[in-house]
Amino acid sequence: MAIKELPKNFDFKDSEKRWYGYWEENGYFKPAQKPGAKNYCIVIPPPNVTGVLHIGHALNNTIQDILIRYHRMLGEAALWQPGTDHAGIATQYVVEKELQKEGTSRRELGREKFLERTWKWKEEKGGMIIEQLKRLGASCDWSRIRFTMDEGLSRAVREVFVKLYEEGLIYRGKYLVNWCPGCGTALSQLEAELGESDEQGQLWYIRYPFVEGKGAVIVATTRPETLLGDTAVAVNPEDDRYKDLIGKMVRLPCTERKIPVIADAYVDKEFGTGALKITPAHDFNDYEIGLKHSLELVQVIDTEGRMTGPVGKYKGMDRFECRSKIVEDLKEQGLLEKITPYPVRPGRCYRCSTIVEPTLSEQWFVKIKPLAEPALEAVKSGRTRIIPESESKKYSNWMENIRDWCISRQLWWGHRIPAWHCRDCKKITVSRADPDKCRNCGSKNIEQDPDVLDTWFSSALWPFSTLGWPDATPELKQFYPNAVLVTGFDILFFWVARMMMMGIHFKKDAPFYDIYLHGLVRDERGEKFSKTKGNVIDPLKIIDEFGADALRLALVLLAFTGRDLKLSMKRIEDTKHFINKIWNASKFALSQLVDFDPGSSRPGEQSLADKWILSRLQAATRETIRLIEQYQFSEAAQAVYHFFWDEFCDWYIEWSKPFFYRPEKPGQKIAAQKTIHQVLDSALRLLHPFMPFVTEEIWQAVPGHGDSLMMADFPAPDNELVNPSVEDAVKDLQEAVSAVRNLRSENMVPIAAKVKVLVLADDEDAANFFKDHRLYLESPPSVNIKELEVKAGTEKPGSCVATRVRRAEVCVDLTGIIDFDKEFSRLAKEEEKILKELERVAATLAKPGFADKAPREVFEKHLGIKIDLTEKLAALQSNLKRLQNLRGRIK
Ligand SMILES: [Zn+2]
Numbered sequence: 001m002a003i004k005e006l007p008k009n010f011d012f013k014d015s016e017k018r019w020y021g022y023w024e025e026n027g028y029f030k031p032a033q034k035p036g037a038k039n040y041c042i043v044i045p046p047p048n049v050t051g052v053l054h055i056g057h058a059l060n061n062t063i064q065d066i067l068i069r070y071h072r073m074l075g076e077a078a079l080w081q082p083g084t085d086h087a088g089i090a091t092q093y094v095v096e097k098e099l100q101k102e103g104t105s106r107r108e109l110g111r112e113k114f115l116e117r118t119w120k121w122k123e124e125k126g127g128m129i130i131e132q133l134k135r136l137g138a139s140c141d142w143s144r145i146r147f148t149m150d151e152g153l154s155r156a157v158r159e160v161f162v163k164l165y166e167e168g169l170i171y172r173g174k175y176l177v178n179w180c181p182g183c184g185t186a187l188s189q190l191e192a193e194l195g196e197s198d199e200q201g202q203l204w205y206i207r208y209p210f211v212e213g214k215g216a217v218i219v220a221t222t223r224p225e226t227l228l229g230d231t232a233v234a235v236n237p238e239d240d241r242y243k244d245l246i247g248k249m250v251r252l253p254c255t256e257r258k259i260p261v262i263a264d265a266y267v268d269k270e271f272g273t274g275a276l277k278i279t280p281a282h283d284f285n286d287y288e289i290g291l292k293h294s295l296e297l298v299q300v301i302d303t304e305g306r307m308t309g310p311v312g313k314y315k316g317m318d319r320f321e322c323r324s325k326i327v328e329d330l331k332e333q334g335l336l337e338k339i340t341p342y343p344v345r346p347g348r349c350y351r352c353s354t355i356v357e358p359t360l361s362e363q364w365f366v367k368i369k370p371l372a373e374p375a376l377e378a379v380k381s382g383r384t385r386i387i388p389e390s391e392s393k394k395y396s397n398w399m400e401n402i403r404d405w406c407i408s409r410q411l412w413w414g415h416r417i418p419a420w421h422c423r424d425c426k427k428i429t430v431s432r433a434d435p436d437k438c439r440n441c442g443s444k445n446i447e448q449d450p451d452v453l454d455t456w457f458s459s460a461l462w463p464f465s466t467l468g469w470p471d472a473t474p475e476l477k478q479f480y481p482n483a484v485l486v487t488g489f490d491i492l493f494f495w496v497a498r499m500m501m502m503g504i505h506f507k508k509d510a511p512f513y514d515i516y517l518h519g520l521v522r523d524e525r526g527e528k529f530s531k532t533k534g535n536v537i538d539p540l541k542i543i544d545e546f547g548a549d550a551l552r553l554a555l556v557l558l559a560f561t562g563r564d565l566k567l568s569m570k571r572i573e574d575t576k577h578f579i580n581k582i583w584n585a586s587k588f589a590l591s592q593l594v595d596f597d598p599g600s601s602r603p604g605e606q607s608l609a610d611k612w613i614l615s616r617l618q619a620a621t622r623e624t625i626r627l628i629e630q631y632q633f634s635e636a637a638q639a640v641y642h643f644f645w646d647e648f649c650d651w652y653i654e655w656s657k658p659f660f661y662r663p664e665k666p667g668q669k670i671a672a673q674k675t676i677h678q679v680l681d682s683a684l685r686l687l688h689p690f691m692p693f694v695t696e697e698i699w700q701a702v703p704g705h706g707d708s709l710m711m712a713d714f715p716a717p718d719n720e721l722v723n724p725s726v727e728d729a730v731k732d733l734q735e736a737v738s739a740v741r742n743l744r745s746e747n748m749v750p751i752a753a754k755v756k757v758l759v760l761a762d763d764e765d766a767a768n769f770f771k772d773h774r775l776y777l778e779s780p781p782s783v784n785i786k787e788l789e790v791k792a793g794t795e796k797p798g799s800c801v802a803t804r805v806r807r808a809e810v811c812v813d814l815t816g817i818i819d820f821d822k823e824f825s826r827l828a829k830e831e832e833k834i835l836k837e838l839e840r841v842a843a844t845l846a847k848p849g850f851a852d853k854a855p856r857e858v859f860e861k862h863l864g865i866k867i868d869l870t871e872k873l874a875a876l877q878s879n880l881k882r883l884q885n886l887r888g889r890i891k
């Protein structure tokens with residue numbers, strides 16, 4: 001059989017392009033429909049259509065690809081459903097920026113033209129991330145790609161909205177929402193992000209004079225301008241300082257209004273003065289207190305962040321300008337008690353960073369409790385499993401305290417709310433098809449609600465809308481519920497919880513059996529990647545430079561459940577070495593298979609090494625399967641990695657070499673060929689989900705292969721081949737080999753020097769064992785044995801150094817091996833050099849002021865050098881001592 005020879009190096013660029021094209025052309029990414037096959041479906045967390053592949057995507061999609069390739073190789077009908085999200089605010093922002101450059105704006109263009117323009121942008125530039133996912137090797141069924149605003153998905157959105165409205169689960173109401181005055185839109189609680197760290201703010205202590213009698217109650221606030229909207233001052237009922245004040249009226253500074261002092265247990269006695277100003281229209285906690293005490297809602301800041309309402313001369317001022325003015329006025333009136341510095345962490349718009357303003361406005365809401373309860377139950381009952389387990393507690397907590405979901409956004413790009421307002425009777429018509437008249441009064445004078453739905457509304461339907469819902473498609477029947485959702489835990493609430501609620505409500509079953517939440521990718525120090533820190537690792541650059549396989553394996557080796565990943569370039573270089581190792585080992589194996597016929601039935605004569613590696617292969621296979629099934633990706637990758645490198649390359653290939661080169665033992669050669677063929681073939685299958693390109697490239701050169709490795713069967717462990725006694729015997733041989741290697745290096749035997757080795761076995765049995773397998777002691781690299789003597793006994797010459805292993809003592813004879821004079825002078829020179837360097841670095845460190853004035857990194861670097869040198873010196877001196885002892889014994 002002709003065998004393809006592998007080129008010297010793995011050309012990953014060429015290989016990635018060639019194989020990805022081959023897989024896609026042949027339809028391998030589509031689920032195979034074999035009779036009786038299990039169904040396995042993953043829906044991709046849809047990347048934003050504006051998105052560019054970042055390292056977090058790379059991890060997320062590598063994990064999904066591992067799962068889908070693994071299940072495909074198990075023969076299941078495996079669908080990885082891809083698509084992108086229209087990303088309302090993000091996309092609108094991108095197009096608005098373009099318009100700005102052109103000197104025009106969204107409003108100037110008008111809604112219709114703007115949407116046309118945005119669609120055009122989407123067709124031309126959106127979805128770049130899809131091409132980038134392909135470069136990573138993602139085996140999604142691209143023929144099924146969906147977009148949250150395509151026709152089918154928009155129909156699903158409309159159906160859900162109308163149904164929920166009909167069920168009374170969607171309502172319209174005045175509500176306090178997080179408002180971004182910069183973007184002019186309501187934000188969800190999660191989009192109004194709290195900053196990463198505190199900002200320096202201030203606490204203003206303001207006197208609110210009593211209406212009757214002298215004196216005042218002093219309140220502390222970080223936002224003095226909001227006092228214009230105060231409708232009460234609250235104190236804790238347990239607070240002795242204020243007991244007598246409850247029920248009294250105070251005068252609201254800078255206004256004509258009078259407000260009451262009320263008691264509420266929510267008030268923290270320790271904060272400020274223990275008296276809290278209550279602004280129900282501009283603070284979430286105050287809003288709750290206001291509801292409890294039926295306080296009036298006085299709105300004083302409008303949607304553009306300007307002062308409005310009963311604010312007198314402050315009307316029209318920007319909220320921050322008003323803050324300065326109010327403070328000035330309070331000072332003048334003697335109502336400002338004091339100002340103290342105070343750390344604050346205001347909510348900021350996730351898109352434009354403007355400080356968010358809680359504002360009352362007319363919005364659409366989903367009544368969430370009736371949806372949250374079954375979604376909570378699905379996780380509590382174990383119907384849906386969250387991995388890691390700790391995250392399911394967070395999920396439950398959040399679900400138990402969930403607020404109604406504000407779903408309207410004041411944007412143009414998105415699913416427009418299917419509700420029409422009647423200008424005549426003021427009633428609302430909500431409809432699946434666009435109505436031409438008011439359902440209540442029949443008037444044609446109707447207008448569609450201008451708002452669009454929160455982007456997460458459509459992505460909440462993703463697990464079933466992508467499969468064709470609301471139609472009863474075969475895909476929906478086959479692939480719902482999805483097998484698993486793979487996502488970062490940062491969107492557990494944003495997205496996962498909402499998919500759970502919508503899936504259960506509309507499909508009567510939770511959307512996933514498992515939810516696997518992976519960590520964040522951080523830099524090697526554990527810090528978040530950020531452009532300002534300059535520590536960003538661009539996955540596309542890594543793919544260009546090292547190949548997709550190297551990136552994938554580096555990420556997955558770090559993917560321990562429940563932990564963030566610390567990625568460094570070193571990690572990627574390490575996996576690149578592993579790929580070279582696979583390549584070179586495979587080249588060797590294939591070169592031994594030139595005259596091999598995989599169909600031949602000639603039995604051959606199996607060596608201990610053959611039996612051993614086949615036994616180890618079963619263990620590696622079993623472990624890999626178990627670990628993938630348990631979502632322990634790092635451990636699974638390590639299991640294959642160690643099998644391939646430590647066992648197959650480092651031991652088996654070295655041991656098998658003599659069998660290939662001994663024509664007098666043809667049976668041994670045949671068995672070795674069979675073994676190396678089987679192990680290489682299986683190892684490539686085990687490795688394939690982790691590193692699809694290099695494995696396919698090699699596998700195509702292995703004799704007897706099929707069309708594609710990605711369609712080949714995943715190995716199943718064969719218990720017949722498990723052989724504990726062989727594994728045990730091999731352990732004895734490995735120990736002996738390691739003993740020779742260690743004795744050589746500990747005693748500074750030059751690498752090229754051949755040594756005499758004596759194995760003193762504990763008894764005749766052991767002696768016979770080592771004699772029978774002397775080849776296993778002599779053939780591995782870096783033992784370099786010139787003469788091997790094996791006998792039972794304990795007598796050894798004084799010129800030997802020795803180590804105990806199981807069943808024997810391994811001795812290396814050093815007679816004539818070491819040129820002591822030369823060694824001594826080499827070590828002495830080395831010692832002198834280190835001492836000099838040490839002196840230099842110590843002098844730098846001791847310079848006056850160095851420890852305090854030098855930049856931290858410079859100081860730490862010098863300290864590091866000093867520690868390294870000190871360690872080196874200690875090692876060298878111990879070697880010198882050892883050498884002196886040896887000379888005493890051997891001469
Ligand atoms: Zn904004």
Ligand SMILES: [Zn+2]
Pocket residue numbers: 422423424425426427438439440441442443
């Ligand atoms: Zn009407």
